[in-house]
Amino acid sequence: MFTEVDLSQQVAVVTGAGAGFGLAFCRTLAEHGATVIIAEINEAAGKRAEQMLTNEGLKAKFMLCDASNPDHMQNVARQTADAFGRLDIWVNNAGLSQNAPSELVTPAEWQRLIGVMLSGTFYGSQAAGQIMLKQGKGNIINIASINGVVAQAGRASYSAAKAGIIRLTEVLASEWGPHNIRANAIAPAVIMTDLVRGNLANGSANMDVYTNRSPMRRLGEIPELITALLFLVSTDSAYITGQTLRVDGAWASDHYL
Numbered sequence: 047m048f049t050e051v052d053l054s055q056q057v058a059v060v061t062g063a064g065a066g067f068g069l070a071f072c073r074t075l076a077e078h079g080a081t082v083i084i085a086e087i088n089e090a091a092g093k094r095a096e097q098m099l100t101n102e103g104l105k106a107k108f109m110l111c112d113a114s115n116p117d118h119m120q121n122v123a124r125q126t127a128d129a130f131g132r133l134d135i136w137v138n139n140a141g142l143s144q145n146a147p148s149e150l151v152t153p154a155e156w157q158r159l160i161g162v163m164l165s166g167t168f169y170g171s172q173a174a175g176q177i178m179l180k181q182g183k184g185n186i187i188n189i190a191s192i193n194g195v196v197a198q199a200g201r202a203s204y205s206a207a208k209a210g211i212i213r214l215t216e217v218l219a220s221e222w223g224p225h226n227i228r229a230n231a232i233a234p235a236v237i238m239t240d241l242v243r244g245n246l247a248n249g250s251a252n253m254d255v256y257t258n259r260s261p262m263r264r265l266g267e268i269p270e271l272i273t274a275l276l277f278l279v280s281t282d283s284a285y286i287t288g289q290t291l292r293v294d295g296a297w298a299s300d301h302y303l
């Protein structure tokens with residue numbers, strides 16, 4: 047029996063929340079009562095998201111930041127704690143994709159993807175963790191990918207970052223478990239967002255390949271991802287930490303011959 051998820055006393059930060067998953071996460075957390083911080087690098091997208099959610103009567107605030115910058119992550123965490131007196135949920139979601147053969151990936155491209163997704167997840171978790179440790183309570187959710195579970199040619203930096211996020215999540219859960227801070231990851235397969243639309247548009251992905259590759263013969267839907275997030279922030283998952291929850295329709299289970 048699931049408990050009603052009531053986040054009305056909680057404050058949540060979601061990185062990369064101007065679009066896609068991040069915006070959907072913010073909306074859901076706010077619909078369950080949370081005050082949400084839209085931590086986003088794209089100012090126009092961040093402001094638009096804030097406007098959209100507040101127009102819906104939800105409690106949302108945009109903070110401009112680059113997740114790959116540790117000072118920005120510190121500022122977002124501190125400003126949130128100063129303004130609202132607490133920080134309960136931190137979702138490291140900001141990400142970007144790149145498809146290129148490894149021999150052609152430039153150091154700058156490598157460092158950008160690792161910087162935003164792997165280092166950004168560490169910086170965000172660290173900034174949040176420092177506050178949550180003082181509070182004696184907290185919940186960190188890291189958005190990984192099936193690319194962190196199974197390899198894909200042409201996605202060296204993306205796959206390495208996502209695999210790193212999965213192991214980092216286990217370390218954080220181990221370190222901060224005694225302090226009542228949980229850390230879990232979600233590893234989605236392909237779910238339609240701007241990021242996926244971009245890959246389809248530039249030819250680095252193909253819808254027929256995606257649907258044939260998926261054992262369920264379809265992409266995932268955002269509401270199917272949202273339920274995973276809600277479960278992980280709820281008290282129903284109180285003893286679940288250090289886990290990576292695959293929301294992938296068995297994509298990573300299938301060797302695909």
Ligand SMILES: NC(=O)c1ccc[n+]([C@@H]2O[C@H](COP(=O)([O-])OP(=O)(O)OC[C@H]3O[C@@H](n4cnc5c(N)ncnc54)[C@H](O)[C@@H]3O)[C@@H](O)[C@H]2O)c1
Nearest residue numbers: 062064065066067087112113140141191236237239240241
């Ligand atoms: N869409 C999918 O199918 C899929 C599957 C698996 C994992 N993911 C992961 O989910 C996360 C969200 O993906 P999405 O599909 O919603 O992408 P998206 O491109 O639709 O949205 C990503 C958001 O992150 C923001 N962002 C990018 N770099 C940032 C930075 N340095 N600091 C702050 N914000 C930044 C972008 O401006 C954008 O608003 C990513 O980590 C992605 O790798 C997506």
